[in-house]
Amino acid sequence: MLVALPLATPAQAQDFITVASTTSTENSGLFDHILPLFQEETGIEVRVVAQGTGQALETGRRGDADVVFVHARELEEAFVADGFGVERLDVMYNDFVIVGPGADPAGLEGADDAASAMAAIAEAEAPFASRGDDSGTHVAEMNLWKAAGVAPEGQWYLSTGSGMGATLNTAAQVPAYALTDRATWLSFANRGSLEIVFEGDPVLFNPYGIILVDPERHPHVKAQQGQAFIDWVVSQAGQEAIAGYTIDGEQLFFPLAD
DSSP: OOOOOOOOOHHHHTOEEEEEEEHHHHHTTHHHHHHHHHHHHHOOEEEEEEEOHHHHHHHHHTTOOSEEEESOHHHHHHHHHTTSEEEEEEEEEEEEEEEEETTOTTOGGGOSSHHHHHHHHHHHTOOEEEOOSSOHHHHHHHHHHHHHTOOOOSTTEEEOOSOHHHHHHHHHHTTOBEEEEHHHHHHOOOOTTEEEEEOOOGGGEEEEEEEEEOTTTSTTSOHHHHHHHHHHHHSHHHHHHHHTOEETTEEOOEEOOO
């Protein structure tokens, strides 16, 4: 006997959005913490495509996401200026840290700043694992090499072309130095001999922004639902949810919305 199944109503069929975001927001567990709260309040499901920032912005350019939530301010501002996004809003921040073998063969703990730390790695030709994927972290890393006056190349420089978790796994296995956002580091269990060997330079500040993909360029973008998510993330409720996410009592992200 055939049974007629109820068809989804247009409202039900549209009751989700796609957010292209970074691997750090996904791997850190932040989305597992905040998205159920948003869905409970609004009924809107958020489906996350976790990529490097460069790839996430490209997903937005193609119109394959409704919202992008990433961390490379210059690339985000260019995304908006080029007409792919409506407006960039600050959401939160944390910082980058340099991790490496606890023995610290390049002597980074004595470095005055992050550029000097990177220069010490290059001078020692100590193994360094790079994401090499045009992510926000990779962009930050390349800016540090430029500040250090180094064009990284050679057998010591290991470009993984992978996300942060996979790159940290490589660094732990070698062992090698790596640049990572603190949130992913705090949630990373397979550390081996790796420790934080340099932190605290203001240039390691790591802000995250959120942007609605422009519906004038891509009319199928779910602008109303996407804007609802953005409004919630930068609201008091969303900012408190972000601030409330901790691992072992340590806060991973800090509110930055006005």
